[in-house]
Amino acid sequence: MRTIFIIHARRGAGRVFRGAVVLACLAALQPAWAQVEGGTPAGAQALPPSVVPPKLVTFIEAPYPAEAEQARLEATVRLKLTLDDQGAVTEAQVMEPRGHGFDEAARDAALRFRFEPARRDGVAVPSRIAYSYEFRLPVVAPEPTSVAQATEPSTSGEPPRAITTAPVNGTQAPGVTSEPNALAEPPPPAITAAPVDVTQAPDVTREPSAPAEPPPPVITIAPVDVTQEAIEVTVEGESVANRRRRSAESVKVIETEHLQREAVDMAQALARTEGVDVRRGGGLGSRARFSLAGLSEDQVRFFIDGVPLELAGFGPDFANVPVNLVQRMELYQGVVPARFGADALGGAVHIVTAENLQRTGASASYELGSFETHRVTASAQHGTDSGLFVRASGFFDSSPNDYRVDVKVDDAEGRIHDARLPRFHDAFRAGGGGVEVGVLNRPWARKLSLRVFGSASTQEVQHDATMSNAYGDIDTSNRSGGATLRFERLFARDVVVDAVGGYVYRRASLTDLGSCAYDWFGRCILTLPQPGELQSRAIDRRVGQHTAFARANAGWTFAPNQMLRLAVAPTYVTRAGEDRALARLGQQDPLTGDRSLFNLVTGLEHELDALDERLENIAFAKSYVQLARAERISASGAFAPVNRDTFNFGVGDSLRYHVTPRLTAKAAYEWATRLPGPDEIFGDGMLIDSNLTLEPETSHNVNLELAFNSGETPRGTFRGGTLGFARLTDQYIQRIGREGYFTYQNVFAARTLGATGAAGWTSPGQYLSLDGNATFQDIRNVSSEGNFGTFKGQRLPGRPSLLANGSARFQLSGLASARDELSLSWHTRFVDTFYRGWEGLGSKDSKSRIPSQLLHSLAVTYVTRTARATLSWTVDVRNLTDATAMDFFGVQRPGRSVSAKMVAEL
Numbered sequence: 001m002r003t004i005f006i007i008h009a010r011r012g013a014g015r016v017f018r019g020a021v022v023l024a025c026l027a028a029l030q031p032a033w034a035q036v037e038g039g040t041p042a043g044a045q046a047l048p049p050s051v052v053p054p055k056l057v058t059f060i061e062a063p064y065p066a067e068a069e070q071a072r073l074e075a076t077v078r079l080k081l082t083l084d085d086q087g088a089v090t091e092a093q094v095m096e097p098r099g100h101g102f103d104e105a106a107r108d109a110a111l112r113f114r115f116e117p118a119r120r121d122g123v124a125v126p127s128r129i130a131y132s133y134e135f136r137l138p139v140v141a142p143e144p145t146s147v148a149q150a151t152e153p154s155t156s157g158e159p160p161r162a163i164t165t166a167p168v169n170g171t172q173a174p175g176v177t178s179e180p181n182a183l184a185e186p187p188p189p190a191i192t193a194a195p196v197d198v199t200q201a202p203d204v205t206r207e208p209s210a211p212a213e214p215p216p217p218v219i220t221i222a223p224v225d226v227t228q229e230a231i232e233v234t235v236e237g238e239s240v241a242n243r244r245r246r247s248a249e250s251v252k253v254i255e256t257e258h259l260q261r262e263a264v265d266m267a268q269a270l271a272r273t274e275g276v277d278v279r280r281g282g283g284l285g286s287r288a289r290f291s292l293a294g295l296s297e298d299q300v301r302f303f304i305d306g307v308p309l310e311l312a313g314f315g316p317d318f319a320n321v322p323v324n325l326v327q328r329m330e331l332y333q334g335v336v337p338a339r340f341g342a343d344a345l346g347g348a349v350h351i352v353t354a355e356n357l358q359r360t361g362a363s364a365s366y367e368l369g370s371f372e373t374h375r376v377t378a379s380a381q382h383g384t385d386s387g388l389f390v391r392a393s394g395f396f397d398s399s400p401n402d403y404r405v406d407v408k409v410d411d412a413e414g415r416i417h418d419a420r421l422p423r424f425h426d427a428f429r430a431g432g433g434g435v436e437v438g439v440l441n442r443p444w445a446r447k448l449s450l451r452v453f454g455s456a457s458t459q460e461v462q463h464d465a466t467m468s469n470a471y472g473d474i475d476t477s478n479r480s481g482g483a484t485l486r487f488e489r490l491f492a493r494d495v496v497v498d499a500v501g502g503y504v505y506r507r508a509s510l511t512d513l514g515s516c517a518y519d520w521f522g523r524c525i526l527t528l529p530q531p532g533e534l535q536s537r538a539i540d541r542r543v544g545q546h547t548a549f550a551r552a553n554a555g556w557t558f559a560p561n562q563m564l565r566l567a568v569a570p571t572y573v574t575r576a577g578e579d580r581a582l583a584r585l586g587q588q589d590p591l592t593g594d595r596s597l598f599n600l601v602t603g604l605e606h607e608l609d610a611l612d613e614r615l616e617n618i619a620f621a622k623s624y625v626q627l628a629r630a631e632r633i634s635a636s637g638a639f640a641p642v643n644r645d646t647f648n649f650g651v652g653d654s655l656r657y658h659v660t661p662r663l664t665a666k667a668a669y670e671w672a673t674r675l676p677g678p679d680e681i682f683g684d685g686m687l688i689d690s691n692l693t694l695e696p697e698t699s700h701n702v703n704l705e706l707a708f709n710s711g712e713t714p715r716g717t718f719r720g721g722t723l724g725f726a727r728l729t730d731q732y733i734q735r736i737g738r739e740g741y742f743t744y745q746n747v748f749a750a751r752t753l754g755a756t757g758a759a760g761w762t763s764p765g766q767y768l769s770l771d772g773n774a775t776f777q778d779i780r781n782v783s784s785e786g787n788f789g790t791f792k793g794q795r796l797p798g799r800p801s802l803l804a805n806g807s808a809r810f811q812l813s814g815l816a817s818a819r820d821e822l823s824l825s826w827h828t829r830f831v832d833t834f835y836r837g838w839e840g841l842g843s844k845d846s847k848s849r850i851p852s853q854l855l856h857s858l859a860v861t862y863v864t865r866t867a868r869a870t871l872s873w874t875v876d877v878r879n880l881t882d883a884t885a886m887d888f889f890g891v892q893r894p895g896r897s898v899s900a901k902m903v904a905e906l
Contacts, residue, residue, distance in 0.1 A: 054083055054115040054127055060385075062109035063441055064135060065101025066496055070557040072137060077106040079131045084867045085124040087115035090819075097242075104240060106133035108356050126818075240355065241328050248607075248616040248656035250668040250703045250723075252331040258809070260324045261861050262825065263367050263876035263899035267319035270349070272805050272827060274756040274773035275333060275723065279887040280319065283401035283894050284373055285428025285459050288319035289887070291799070293333050293725045294752030294777045295346025297735060298677050299697065303340060304351045307484060308571075311504045311549055313434050313453030315478060318349070320430060320457070322395045324365045324377040324903065327352045334701035334725060335652055335668040338603025338620045341551045341569020345674035345697050346727060354391065357440060357447075358383035362906045369899030373399040387440040389449075394433030401426035403894040406884065407467065407520045423462050424522035425472045430457035438486070447488040447498075454481035465742065466836075467891050471533045472522060473514025480506040482547075494557045501550035512539040513581070532581075543577035543591065545678065561609040566602075573597040573678050590690075593631030593639050595682050599675055600625040614658045624648040626675040630682065630692050642692045648673040650698075666705040673698050680733065680744040689743040697746075699729040712764075720759040727752035732781075734788075734796065749783035750796060767811055774804040791838045800850075802832035819865040827857045856880040870905040 068075070075098035082091040092107045110131060118127035241253040252273055259269050267288045271278040277291040292300045302309035302318045314321045330350040336342050340350070362380040367373070374397070381391035402422045409419045438449025461474035482504035490496050515531045516524035531538040549571045556564045577591035605620040626646040631639040652670030659665055674697045683690035707721035732750035735742055754777035762769045779799045784792045795801070811823040836848040859876040875898070879885060882896040 052119040054087060054118045054129060056113065056115055057087065058112075058114035060109045060112040062105040062133065062135075065105050066446065066490065068100040068102060068135070069137070069490070070494065070496060070555065070563065071100065071561065072557075073100050073102075074136050075100070075102040076135070077102050077133045079106060079110055079133065081110055081113075081129050081131050083115055083117060083127050083129065085117050085126050086867050087117040087124075088867050089113050089115075090865070090867070099243060101240075101243075102133075102135055104355075105135075108359065109133070112359065244330055245707070246656075246664065248618045248654040248666065248668075249337055250333045250335045250654060250666060250705065252333065254329040254331070256323055256326050256328060258823075258825070258861075260326075260365070261863065261872045261874050261901070261903055262859050263369060263874060263878075263901045264323060265319055266321045266323055266326075266351075268878075269323055270318075270329065270331075271829065272807065273331060274758045274805070275725075275754075275775050276331070277775075277800065277803055277831070278319070280893055281887050281891045282423075282426060282462070283371065283403060283428070284375075284397060284399040285320065285401070285430060285457065286426075286891075288317055290318060290349075292331060292347045292349075293723075293756075293775075294727050294754055294779050294799075295334075295699070295729070296799075298680065299345040299674055299733070301336070301340070301342045301344040301348045302351065303342075303348060305353055306340070306350070306500060306551060307502070308342075308549070309351075310506075311482065311484075311502065311547060313432060313451075313455055313480065313482065313504075315430060315432070315455050315457055315480070316506075318351075320397065321351060322365075322375070322377040324363065325353055325379055325393050325395065327354060333723070334672075334703050334727065335654055335670040336672070337618075338565060338567045338605040338622060339553050341553075341567045341601045341603065343599065343601050343624050343673055343675045345672050345699050345729070346701070353393075354381070357381070357389045357391065357438075357449075358387075363904065365901060365903040367899055367901040369399075370897035371399055371401055371403050371894065373397075373897075373899065383440075387442060388438075389440060390435070390437045392433065392435045394431070396431040398429045399427070401428060401462075401894075403897070405467070405892040407470075409520050419520065421520050425460045425470075425474075425518075426462040427460045428457070430455065432456065445487060445489050446496075447486060449486045450483065451486075452483045455479070463891075465891075469533075470518045470520045470522075471514075472516060472518035472524070474510070474512045474533055476511075477509045478506065479508075480504060496555045497553070499550065499552040501552075502548075504547045504549075506545045506547070508543045508545075510539055510541045537585075538581040540580040541577060541591065542580070543575065545573060545575045548572045561613075563607045565605040565607070567605070569599075569601045571597075571599045575678060575682055588633055588637055590633050593633075595630045595678075597629075597678055597681070598625075598627040616656045618654045620652050622650040622652075622673075624650070624673045624675060624696075626696070628681060628692075632690075632692055644692075646675065646696055648696060648698065662709055662711065664707045666703070666707070668701075668703040668705075670701045671698070672701055674733075676733065676744070683743075691744050694733065694744055695731045695746050697729060697731050697733055699727055702726045714764065716764050717762040719761070720757075722755065722757045724755045725752070726754075732796075746786065747781055747783070747788050747796070748786045749781070750779060751782045752777060752779045754778060769809040769811075770807070772804070772806045774802070776802055788838075791840055794838055794840050795835070797835060797837050797839075800831050800834040802830075804830040817864065821861075821863040823861045823863075825859045825861070827859075829853075829855045850886045851884070853883060853885055854881075855883055855885055868906060870903075872903045874901045874903075875899070876901065 077098055078095040080093040080095055081089050082093075084090050089111050092110045094103045094107060097103050110133065117124040119125065241255055244251050244253050252275075254269065254273060256269070265284070267278045267280060267290075270276050270290070275293045277296075279289045281287045281289075289297055290300055290302075291297075304312035304314065304321070309318055309321075310316050330352070332348045332350070334347050336344045336348045340348055342348055360382045362378075364378040365376070367375040369375075376396045377394070379391065379393035381389065383389040402424065404420045404422050406418060406420050408416050409421070410416055432453065432455025434451055434453030436449050436451035438447060439445065440447050442448070456477070456479045458475065458477045461471050461476060463470050482502055484500055484502035486498070486500045488496070488498040512534050513531050514533055515528050517526040517528055517533065519525045530536070549569075551569045552567070554566045558564060573596065575595045575597075579589045579591055582589045601622065601624055603620055603622040605618060608617045609615070610617075624646070626644075628644045628646075630642045632642050634640040650671045650673050652668070652672070654666070654668040656664060656666045676694045676696060679688055681690065681692060681694055703723060703725050705721065705723045708719065710718040727750075729750045729752070730748070732747040733744050734747045736745055754775065756773065756775045758771070758773035760769065760771035777799070778801060779796045781788055781791050781794055781796060783789060806828045807826060809823060809825045811821060813821045815822055831853045833852040834850055836850055855878075857876065857878040858880055859874055861872055861874040863870065863872040865871075877896065877898050879894065879896045885893040885895075887893060
């Protein structure tokens, strides 16, 4: 006899969850066991069973997926669980993906189950079992029931009584059906239970059966395998990442499981994706410039768990977000979902740190690298069955960045020659952390949490924008702190609301009080007539910024397979500062003027699933409001107001069609607007000057995409895709460098055309994975007006036209133990030559050109797993050939470097 446990639990808005645990238990006579095992013949005395399957001890209830509940969907998720010899679930594989959040919910719950371990000849051994998790919506409004109860039919008109079912112990081999054991202890005579029918909805009773003995329930399950060592199982069910890929949204998803073990930062991780170009202005902590499908920097918005990056407590630069605190990254190309409440022009990058807040665990990493680089991350999380949770994370980075660069220096006779010298004033140090506490799955809130965070960084400035002049006494710093409050709730089963709001304070400083002019040897070669290396005066600036923000989304499932979403996102920024050096001179300080910025982005989105989910369409409209208030010094020396109000609208649509189960086509369009940010309008008070006349950008963005994934075949897994894109941008904002400073200016009109392609293959058994991608982009000024009208038809400066990436990963498992893994990863990146300035300036021989670059890296990783922890060690060699690597403006990046990294996960 097989046993099935039916678990009923009521949820907040009348929601009912039913999980069906299908286990192969001992439940037959000894002769039957002997026949299956080839042991004692029938009729002879049976031997005691040598194999005992595992038994469920601790059951964890999975929350009903909100997406599925809103769409009124049900499912049964079939899993294969790998158990260790302690009864812990070490791996869970989804056998038949159901999507809509069912797979993740079932798998996350199953990973927290506890079993009595399987035993062979009385010794606990690893095992694998089949398990089914069933999600059903209520048919009728039931009375509350308790866990592990079934309903007893009543023949007297009284309310049905609840009886508790329990596993039946016997000696039958798993997967074999037999008649009930006559020698087994009979059930209590006072209770007669109807057979369990897993096809019947819970809480619906049946009429009592005839007096004849009811037949045993027929339940199909897979047999328990306890005859071999436990093996690592790769989950193949549809994860959240796969659902994103399969949606109509134009998105690329990067999962960080392998990246977390490599010695890479966020910039290097993103740069391996097609359509992406990331350049650094130096080593660790230097400003990173991000480009996605031709549009770059602030034209692409960054979010962390739905909150804008600059308001999330990791500092203003995406490259400094620790990879080990990130679960995955989603790159939205050109068309940005309304739920972000963003005014992004060229796309968005969403960084997801954690989704399963009910689990308990911890992780830490430490990286030691060349140039005295130290990077530390740590996170811990604890969740309870009652829904309470707390999680904390922190990071620390430090490096003097004293790598060698190629520069020009004077000899004793004043002659200029080339030299390779270490940077001497480029140290970076940063740290930060946050704590979040909250509750989940309460009747009044699906989630309510409060996060408090803070971060600080210091950065020395080594040279100007083009590495023409060395500096030795210029320092910058950034500090920020704040809090965010999140709330999610389901109303009336059809409406879901989620909101996040918060406050952030950021303070930046720039000091340039040195009285020496330095050469590249770090020597003071000249005493300046007055302090200050950047300008002909000293600088001692402090800039403070207060930001209040909110993001609210409401979704309404008003019809089967249709949903409306409304997003509202206001942001208010005030900024004030001072230059103490000017105050000491008695001069008017432009930083003391009042400056504020109010943005309001509103979006309305309609989603439709049709043709049995083969077709998905998302249509949306957005509105943009910006109210800018500023003061600047007039010719008379007094402050005069400079105000500007902006109102814009936009529309878009994303369409996805599954041509076949393996081939997907997508098309997307958005007429997008990007409102200039505070640093672009007001400057940052450091190295970016203000431009109070800067206009918003608008763009017509078009994507056409094909993606293929073969799934597992006898020859491995094949994947590939191609994307064509166009960006027709008006009032294009370009960052221009001059005399050690930057300023943002409108180029008036730019046209970007391009295409990307990617292909990959993973061998059977996942021993070898090969991937490659390439991007071509042509970005040109198409306006004859304004300051850059003479450059009409020319490529924009600092934009390479051809990018390519390649990678290979070789992996072996079961070397020193059954659960270890050794991998060798190789990555290469090619960037074609490009001009640093406008290509029409100067003669061909005199133009400043960045040569093509081909960079390689190699990493060796060893991972070992125990029942309680996973440990990994990595040695990573970057820029293997010590090639010269340059950023957008020709600033040299580090040469060959070696890093060692250790990661521990509990």
